[in-house]
Amino acid sequence: MKKTIAFDLDSVLADVMVTWIEEFNKKYDSKITKTHITVWDIHKILPITEIESYSLFRYVWKYKWQKIPPTTENIPDIIRNLKVENRISIITRREKETIPYVYEWLKTNEIEYDDILFIFDNFKKSMYPFHILIDDNPSNLIDIKSPKIAILFNQPWNKNFNWPRRIDSLIDLNKNDIALNDI
Numbered sequence: 001m002k003k004t005i006a007f008d009l010d011s012v013l014a015d016v017m018v019t020w021i022e023e024f025n026k027k028y029d030s031k032i033t034k035t036h037i038t039v040w041d042i043h044k045i046l047p048i049t050e051i052e053s054y055s056l057f058r059y060v061w062k063y064k065w066q067k068i069p070p071t072t073e074n075i076p077d078i079i080r081n082l083k084v085e086n087r088i089s090i091i092t093r094r095e096k097e098t099i100p101y102v103y104e105w106l107k108t109n110e111i112e113y114d115d116i117l118f119i120f121d122n123f124k125k126s127m128y129p130f131h132i133l134i135d136d137n138p139s140n141l142i143d144i145k146s147p148k149i150a151i152l153f154n155q156p157w158n159k160n161f162n163w164p165r166r167i168d169s170l171i172d173l174n175k176n177d178i179a180l181n182d183i
């Protein structure tokens with residue numbers, strides 16, 4: 001049986017915060033970069049409310065999705081290589097109105113996948129069927145138990161989270177990572 005590798009979308013496949021920050025800087029006439037976002041709750045370090053922050057996120061996906069870069073340049077090849085021997089799943093928690101743009105983004109960036117799962121409530125990602133999850137949100141990883149594997153995708157906002165298995169780029173997700181999963 002093929003193993004299922006599940007990818008989070010935001011900040012694991014799509015480097016959405018790069019575009020979010022571009023729009024934030026335009027709107028608030030500031031010059032922050034992604035490295036400034038060192039906490040998960042952006043509204044705690046930037047002069048923006050939580051609602052405004054989510055609203056900007058929605059705006060970016062709806063109107064600026066073409067500007068959202070992938071987290072790695074050669075993402076199509078990386079995913080295609082992994083897909084030879086594994087199932088590629090995308091599990092993403094989001095608001096329904098951004099879904100059409102997610103499909104467009106994945107198509108434009110030539111990311112192949114076997115299934116995609118949209119979560120609209122607070123149901124835990126750990127409850128879904130996968131062998132390996134790659135996510136940048138610590139709260140999605142903490143309750144994942146062996147034999148499932150949880151890999152944290154490094155981003156400035158998760159640096160302080162103590163987690164043994166991390167990658168900086170999808171390039172690091174080589175066959176060794178997959179082989180470590182002895183299920």
Ligand SMILES: [Mg+2]
Pocket residue numbers: 008009010011012135136137
């Ligand atoms: Mg994410």
